Amino acid sequence: MKHLIIITTLLFTGFINAQTNYEKGMQKAFELWGSNNSIEAANLFERIASAETDNWLPAYYAAQINIISSFGEKDEEKLSAQLKKAQDLINDATSISKENPEIMVLQALLYTAWVAFDGANYGMTLSPKVVEIYAKAEMLAPENPRVVYCKAEWNMGSARYFGQDITPYCKDLERAVELFTNFKPETPFHPKWGKERATQISESCGK
Amino acid sequence: MKYLITVIAILISSWIYAQTTISGVVFNSKKEPVVGANVYLEGTYDGSTTNEYGAFSFNTNETNTQTLVVSYLSYETFTMLGDVSYMKDLKIKLREDVNTLDAVVLSAGTFQAGDNSKVNVLKPLDVVTTASALGDFVGALQTLPGTTTVAEDGRLFVRGGDANETQIFIDGIRVFTPYYPTTNNTPTRGRYSPFLFDGITFSTGGYSAEFGQALSSVLLLNTIDEPDQEKTDIGIMSVGATLGNTQKWKNSSLSVNTSYINLAPYNAVFPNRNDWIKPFETVSGESVFRKKTNLGLVKLYGAFDSTNFEIMQEDINNMDGLYFKLKNKNLYFNGSYQGVLNDNWSIQGGFSYTHAKNKFNVGDIVIGDTENSIHTKLKFKNRINNRFKLYLGTEYFATDFKENFNDLTIVNETYGYNNNLLAVFAEADIFISKNLAFKTGVRGEYSALLKQFTLAPRVSLAYKTSEKSQVSLAYGNFYQNPSSNVLKFSQDLNAQSTSHYIFNYQYNADRKLFRAEAYYKKYSDLVKYSDEFPDFNSAFNNDGSGYATGIDFFWRDSKSIKNLDYWISYSFLDTERDYRNYPEKARPNFANPHNLSVVGKYWINDWRSQVGFSYAFASGRTYTNPNEAGFLNYKTKSHNSLSINWAYLISPQKILYASVNNVLGFRNINGYQYANSPDINGNFNRRALKPAADQFFFVGFFWTISEDKKSNQLDNL
Numbered sequence: 001m002k003h004l005i006i007i008t009t010l011l012f013t014g015f016i017n018a019q020t021n022y023e024k025g026m027q028k029a030f031e032l033w034g035s036n037n038s039i040e041a042a043n044l045f046e047r048i049a050s051a052e053t054d055n056w057l058p059a060y061y062a063a064q065i066n067i068i069s070s071f072g073e074k075d076e077e078k079l080s081a082q083l084k085k086a087q088d089l090i091n092d093a094t095s096i097s098k099e100n101p102e103i104m105v106l107q108a109l110l111y112t113a114w115v116a117f118d119g120a121n122y123g124m125t126l127s128p129k130v131v132e133i134y135a136k137a138e139m140l141a142p143e144n145p146r147v148v149y150c151k152a153e154w155n156m157g158s159a160r161y162f163g164q165d166i167t168p169y170c171k172d173l174e175r176a177v178e179l180f181t182n183f184k185p186e187t188p189f190h191p192k193w194g195k196e197r198a199t200q201i202s203e204s205c206g207k
Numbered sequence: 208m209k210y211l212i213t214v215i216a217i218l219i220s221s222w223i224y225a226q227t228t229i230s231g232v233v234f235n236s237k238k239e240p241v242v243g244a245n246v247y248l249e250g251t252y253d254g255s256t257t258n259e260y261g262a263f264s265f266n267t268n269e270t271n272t273q274t275l276v277v278s279y280l281s282y283e284t285f286t287m288l289g290d291v292s293y294m295k296d297l298k299i300k301l302r303e304d305v306n307t308l309d310a311v312v313l314s315a316g317t318f319q320a321g322d323n324s325k326v327n328v329l330k331p332l333d334v335v336t337t338a339s340a341l342g343d344f345v346g347a348l349q350t351l352p353g354t355t356t357v358a359e360d361g362r363l364f365v366r367g368g369d370a371n372e373t374q375i376f377i378d379g380i381r382v383f384t385p386y387y388p389t390t391n392n393t394p395t396r397g398r399y400s401p402f403l404f405d406g407i408t409f410s411t412g413g414y415s416a417e418f419g420q421a422l423s424s425v426l427l428l429n430t431i432d433e434p435d436q437e438k439t440d441i442g443i444m445s446v447g448a449t450l451g452n453t454q455k456w457k458n459s460s461l462s463v464n465t466s467y468i469n470l471a472p473y474n475a476v477f478p479n480r481n482d483w484i485k486p487f488e489t490v491s492g493e494s495v496f497r498k499k500t501n502l503g504l505v506k507l508y509g510a511f512d513s514t515n516f517e518i519m520q521e522d523i524n525n526m527d528g529l530y531f532k533l534k535n536k537n538l539y540f541n542g543s544y545q546g547v548l549n550d551n552w553s554i555q556g557g558f559s560y561t562h563a564k565n566k567f568n569v570g571d572i573v574i575g576d577t578e579n580s581i582h583t584k585l586k587f588k589n590r591i592n593n594r595f596k597l598y599l600g601t602e603y604f605a606t607d608f609k610e611n612f613n614d615l616t617i618v619n620e621t622y623g624y625n626n627n628l629l630a631v632f633a634e635a636d637i638f639i640s641k642n643l644a645f646k647t648g649v650r651g652e653y654s655a656l657l658k659q660f661t662l663a664p665r666v667s668l669a670y671k672t673s674e675k676s677q678v679s680l681a682y683g684n685f686y687q688n689p690s691s692n693v694l695k696f697s698q699d700l701n702a703q704s705t706s707h708y709i710f711n712y713q714y715n716a717d718r719k720l721f722r723a724e725a726y727y728k729k730y731s732d733l734v735k736y737s738d739e740f741p742d743f744n745s746a747f748n749n750d751g752s753g754y755a756t757g758i759d760f761f762w763r764d765s766k767s768i769k770n771l772d773y774w775i776s777y778s779f780l781d782t783e784r785d786y787r788n789y790p791e792k793a794r795p796n797f798a799n800p801h802n803l804s805v806v807g808k809y810w811i812n813d814w815r816s817q818v819g820f821s822y823a824f825a826s827g828r829t830y831t832n833p834n835e836a837g838f839l840n841y842k843t844k845s846h847n848s849l850s851i852n853w854a855y856l857i858s859p860q861k862i863l864y865a866s867v868n869n870v871l872g873f874r875n876i877n878g879y880q881y882a883n884s885p886d887i888n889g890n891f892n893r894r895a896l897k898p899a900a901d902q903f904f905f906v907g908f909f910w911t912i913s914e915d916k917k918s919n920q921l922d923n924l
Contacts, residue, residue: 025252040256043245047254050247050276076717081280121718121765124332128435135436162815162858 503546
């Protein structure tokens, strides 16, 4: 009996270990990201993506880190290498999960990074793409707070450029904040970012 | 016993969890450590990031054979298959990725316009925002070096070559009749709307073995793979109207463009030198259908247009002028497929059909001609790795040309030819390193009409001399069958040929681009004939020859002055040839030695306007003055033109556009026409060949309607 218990325990421990590898890995990656180790975090997400070939989340986060670190990057070579990497990761994620509004938002942000880098050169060609992606994402998930918030922020940017009224988008932002409050991610690792910034812009909106 | 079992069980479990440490260091080809590289066993969670010394170390429970992966931005991903127990103190060298931005580019002879190419001379949008171009892609390319200004013609004359020596391709498939027909003193335009293309490659020499039947130059236009959104475009212009619509479905999309141009109202307001009986009128329509399949993309492109006009043209030999009437119908269809076969092989294939019908009346002469042409192409690409790519392909051209001639004495004379040509080509791109690359290829062609086989080698190499500059060399042989106006009377000829030698220097930094390109071009087997205009009785041979040499400079700067983007092109050309009915070697009348072009665009944010100008200078062109001895013995005065434009964004979706060509009203002269016979003093009288109008005014309003109402007329800017 004793032997059985020991063996069962050992087997069970092994089993638990195998089960939680994904969770441990993801947790570790988020910790690294939170403590400003974004390169290591991105690397870890990429490793998880290579092990979990049917899960789009690790590739999604690896892409997101690369995109976020591209905003404000002045060196075109570095920017282009990072965004190319991000694009590859988005492509991987998309091939696992098609028609996914969360990934679409990321794709729109990737184009936005190019526009932010050099509006005169990329604004003309990429703006319609961004608009189209948000329109499609909104059709698929009208209640997704990130879709509503990112679309509103993009629209505010272009309205400012044309000297148009931005107040209609304040409403969209308010709605996004509301949606964030009620948003429940599918698992603890599903995307849930954006609330803070949406609230912040919404509060200063039109003032 | 109990204890033993416990001990064994623990041993086994610790054996199961026995960890191996994998360690090593990662550096690049300069022996510098690579910091931040991702090192891991493929398909596992085990891995690490390299530290500031490029070193890594991690533990794994994996055993036996595993794949170790090392990846980092701008480097080729490194993989190693081996037993984990041997993965200790590894020394891993990462190779630089030759696809990155700062890698050497095989660019001798070519100008790229597109979003994806590494060195962009022009952006696709430049076609519509260059003041002198009036929305014509050919007009925009004429501001690049290597082209000469032949103001009354409007086609592309490249490096001492005549307009027939440039071939135009859409999605890799040949266009047989790319230009609208026009009168003698009015430049033609390209038939195809610039909005359907997102990539333009203009090669002024030394191009790939994939392209043949062009002695001087190729222009490659790529249609958009996927339109951004559904929309309707409306344009109302001083010379007509356009209407376009794009529809998108899940995997496919359709864009349709139609236009109607009628110059009657414009001619009524601004009279010109022609005496119009029926002003220029053209109706055109084009559409692109695209469908994505699992592994590829199918594109179908079709264009139809119909043009007519009737005119009395000034003529020195004819007091009342020369009657000229033209009716033209042109149909073009192009289908292409590009797709992936497996990891290494991809395929590209296409087909085009052209049907062109012309009817001219010149004085008492009536000529009708019909051309039916097809082109098919199949091309395979093998990407053996990032550093070695192989291209193989074959193509077939067939032209059936028939002409019917009537005048006061000849009734219903019909003649023509069939021009069938088979070509095969093979080419390889070899990147030795990020700094040195070769392209080498060969093209073989068999012409059934001329019963001739030709073999044309092509080589180019590029070497990066510093972070921002590179030099390139290119050499190639090019063959082209004689043009239609010769072949319709005689087929007992050989292909004409050129050899190109090109040396190119390029400096590319932070939205500033400088290029200098020197070339030498040797022509041989050019067609000669005995009369001014060839006919049945002319004698033909291949004894012509010639050369062209020169240097082209280009400078573009979009950076130094905020909101200002400008470029300057200068070309020097020295050329002489003996062809057609030339009695001796001479500089042809389409080739002037100095061409300068300056284009500027300035964005005024407060006005939401772009203002632009374009200035062109071309030195005088040759003509023959029969009152003096010699051939092509005189030169016209030089040509000058300054054009300005203004685009105003009324709202994101509405744009107002105005332009004036030759705003300063330079009186340009393209050449002279001399009387066939001398007057009573023995003097040949002459008439200056002037443009139909010195200036051209254009006003247009363009409106995009899309569902989301956010689409931008900026795209059309």
